Amino acid sequence: MRSPTFNVPPNIAKQFPSELSLTMFERMCMFRYFELGVIDAVIKKEITYPVYLSSGQEAVAAALSTEIRDYLIFAQHRAHDVYLTFGGPPERLRDELLGLSSGTSQGKAGSNCLQYHENGISMFGHHGLIGENVPQAVGAALGSGKNTVCIFGDGAAEEDYVFAAMGFAATHKLPVLFVCIDNNLSILTTVDVRRSWSITDVARSLGMPAVDVADDPWAVIYHTRALSNNLPAFINCYVCRGYWHVGIGIDATPEWDRYKKVEEELIRLGHEEAIRVINEKTRRFMEELWDRELLLKPLEK
Amino acid sequence: MGQRTVAETIREISRRHLEENNGILLGQAVTAVGWVNNTVPNVEGIIELPMTEVAGAGIAVGAAMVGRRPIFVIRFQDFLILNGSPLINYAAKSKELHGRSTPIFVRALASEGIGPVHSGVLHSIFMHFPGFRVCSPMTPGEYEQAWRVFMEHDDPMIVSEHRDSLQNTDEMEDATHEKADITLYTISSPRFAVGRAAEMLHKEGIICNIVHIVWLKPFEVMGRYLEPLSQSKLGLVIDASFEICGASRSIAYELTNNTGYPVKALGLLDKTKCLCPPYQNKVPDTQVIYDTVMNILQ
Numbered sequence: 001m002r003s004p005t006f007n008v009p010p011n012i013a014k015q016f017p018s019e020l021s022l023t024m025f026e027r028m029c030m031f032r033y034f035e036l037g038v039i040d041a042v043i044k045k046e047i048t049y050p051v052y053l054s055s056g057q058e059a060v061a062a063a064l065s066t067e068i069r070d071y072l073i074f075a076q077h078r079a080h081d082v083y084l085t086f087g088g089p090p091e092r093l094r095d096e097l098l099g100l101s102s103g104t105s106q107g108k109a110g111s112n113c114l115q116y117h118e119n120g121i122s123m124f125g126h127h128g129l130i131g132e133n134v135p136q137a138v139g140a141a142l143g144s145g146k147n148t149v150c151i152f153g154d155g156a157a158e159e160d161y162v163f164a165a166m167g168f169a170a171t172h173k174l175p176v177l178f179v180c181i182d183n184n185l186s187i188l189t190t191v192d193v194r195r196s197w198s199i200t201d202v203a204r205s206l207g208m209p210a211v212d213v214a215d216d217p218w219a220v221i222y223h224t225r226a227l228s229n230n231l232p233a234f235i236n237c238y239v240c241r242g243y244w245h246v247g248i249g250i251d252a253t254p255e256w257d258r259y260k261k262v263e264e265e266l267i268r269l270g271h272e273e274a275i276r277v278i279n280e281k282t283r284r285f286m287e288e289l290w291d292r293e294l295l296l297k298p299l300e301k
Numbered sequence: 302m303g304q305r306t307v308a309e310t311i312r313e314i315s316r317r318h319l320e321e322n323n324g325i326l327l328g329q330a331v332t333a334v335g336w337v338n339n340t341v342p343n344v345e346g347i348i349e350l351p352m353t354e355v356a357g358a359g360i361a362v363g364a365a366m367v368g369r370r371p372i373f374v375i376r377f378q379d380f381l382i383l384n385g386s387p388l389i390n391y392a393a394k395s396k397e398l399h400g401r402s403t404p405i406f407v408r409a410l411a412s413e414g415i416g417p418v419h420s421g422v423l424h425s426i427f428m429h430f431p432g433f434r435v436c437s438p439m440t441p442g443e444y445e446q447a448w449r450v451f452m453e454h455d456d457p458m459i460v461s462e463h464r465d466s467l468q469n470t471d472e473m474e475d476a477t478h479e480k481a482d483i484t485l486y487t488i489s490s491p492r493f494a495v496g497r498a499a500e501m502l503h504k505e506g507i508i509c510n511i512v513h514i515v516w517l518k519p520f521e522v523m524g525r526y527l528e529p530l531s532q533s534k535l536g537l538v539i540d541a542s543f544e545i546c547g548a549s550r551s552i553a554y555e556l557t558n559n560t561g562y563p564v565k566a567l568g569l570l571d572k573t574k575c576l577c578p579p580y581q582n583k584v585p586d587t588q589v590i591y592d593t594v595m596n597i598l599q
Contacts, residue, residue: 072367109398117401124366125399127390135356135387139363142348143325143371164353168360171351 002184002238004256007212008219013265016218020066022274024217025266027062027085028259029275029282031055034090035080037290038097039248044292047097051111054081056242057181059258061085063217064149067224068177072148073123074137076181077112077130078241082151083123088116090289112246131156134178135165141174147231151179154236155186157199163206169232170206177227178203178234183241188251203234210234215258308467310441311340311408314448315372319346327361328374328408337374337410338467354383362387365405365457366395378409378461379421392457393432402455406448411463411541413490413584416576422489422540422569422584424461425547428518435518437461437489440472443515461517463541465490475525476511481533483594484510486526486556486564488517488548489541491585498590507598514538517548522559530556536564537594541584544568567593 013021035055041047054061058081065085075082083093088104096103097111104116105125115125124140126133130153137150156162157180169176180199184191203210209230211223215237227233240254266275305313318324319342327348331341341347350357361373375384392403411422427433434456438444451458473492476499477484487495492513499509510529530536536556540549549566556564567585574582585593 105399113398115399115401125395125401127394127398129386129390132359132387132391135359136363136366136391138356139360139365140367141363142360143364143369144367146367161353161356161359164351164356165359168351168353168356 001212004214004238004258004261005216006214006238007223008214008216009222012216012218012222013269016221018269018271021218021266021269022271022278024062024066025262025275026278026282027065028058028217028262029278030090030285031058031062031081031084032259033282033286034084034093034289037094037286038080041097041290042248049097049099049110050246051097051248052078052080052246053243053248054078056254056257056259057081057183057215057239058085059215059217059262060179060181060220060237060239061151063220064179064224067221068147068149068228070120070147071177072137072140072144072146073121074133074140074148074150075114075123075126076133076152076156077126077128078153078181079114079126079151080111083114083116086123087119087121088123090286092116094289131159131162134159134162137176138165138169138174141169141176142172145175147175147177149177149179151181154180154182154184154191154199158195163202166203166208166232166234167206170208173232175231177224177231180234180236181239182236183239185241185245187245200234200236208232208234210236212236212238215239217262304470305441306468306470307439307441307444308338308340310444312342314444315340316342316344318370318372319344323369324372325364325369326372326374327357327364329357329376331374337376338464340408340467341374354380355386358384359387361405362392362403365392365403366401370404370406370452372406372408375407375409377419377421378411378423379418381409381423381426385426388457389427389430393430396455397432403457404451404455405457406451407457407459409459409461411461411489413465414581417574420574420581422461422463422542424459424489424517425542425551427459428548428551432457433518434458435461436516437463438515439463439466439489439492440469442472447515461489463490465493469493473513475513475529477529477532478508478510479532481508481510481529482535482598483507484512484529484533484536485590485594486512486514486536486538486552488514488539488552489584491539491541491590494585494587495539495590497587498594501587501591502594505595507594509594514552517552520552520555522555526556527560530560530562530564534562535597536562537597538564538566539585539590540566540568542568543571545571565597
């Protein structure tokens, strides 16, 4: 089942306009460079609080951000990618990670409790109990009637209250898109050790359309389009977590690097120069964002 | 005697909220037999939750996050053990963490004498966590006040109800005396027993002040609490929940701290509430209050 091409239609990238593909890549790129800045800041002890990195998993968020608009967003504890690709200002996230009053939650919440409610974005903060955002997303959809995306991990999928909340959404036909970011890991314990069943099968059994798909962003958009008119629905995305559950260490070489694969695909599609420009522009922006001189200035705590 | 019972007051408040405020009411089996002791109105806006405690509370919290100010009904306070995590970990924290409030009105009903999983009074647990308002109204007027405070603020509120209060129509006034020997502070259902205990004690020549406590958190140390104690120089806080780490000891500590006078605590013993006598570990009744005061004064 789990592979970098699972349920990815052949030559899918060609079906999408170049502008969309490059927008998606630009968001992935911006996110990657941001987290490289985070890692550097952790190494230099400028960030001293725990960080939950999303690198390796960001293609799904980038794809969703181009496809679903005006959704209430309920992200999980590992949500830098969701925040940035959906348009959260990088400097506000940087400041949150530094514990500054200019952060997204005035520096009080940190990496795993990201929230942002400005500029047309409604992203609710996670509080660290995995899967807690699933019933909350369902309740928010019930209470508001608004389309809602709920993003959680394969570990959260095992929480009993996640099933129950998905079942409630199915019963009441609530407009929730459930997205499982399946990195196959709960800390370091793999899915096959933890359970013999599939959350996608569970979602189907609850009466909602559900698919498994690799994190190819074009495939994620393709399936999201098919499902988002038939909510509630469920997508399980196979991804590879690049770093530790918490912190900047690396356990092992990830099974695949989607960022690199997207870059290669774009080059195959003739966008080499465009991605070079995006890379360069983003790198310069992030170097300024994480400027050492700036970070060494006295900061308002 | 007033006109309306506590149950009728709750039902009317709920009706107004659902019909006039775009409110929502969620709970398990709330429209089943009895409509939660006739406290739930038969109007639009009621959501029957499946038997999924943690998810149900999370759904209610989600509705609060988008501004619906839900009334969340928990038929027995013991179920707060399961329902608590979304309330504690999310609703109570969101304002301090993010500056975004999650106002939810949690109606948690307590009972007495129906066994180990339906007789609990758990308000003390919620006093422990930052972010909640916790109250225990026992009269129609107190319930109206609790609702008014909820609507005027944006905090999640734990309302520790008691079935013993639901048919009550009377308001309860403090009773203070110039030469009282002890001040009895009462919380939840023992409030219905303390008057009779005071009468029994009076026959023994012991004069008691009686002070009713509705708001457990924030517990505002006010003159109404301190002045009788300053006169009697001795106090006892009586509650329907467990005494250890409970409301009675916590409030006794606050009162002692603010006056320097000794204030004792009386709550449930550190034992499971069982079904049948003598193992029920009952809420302090008239006799227990009487005996405790006699022991203290000896």
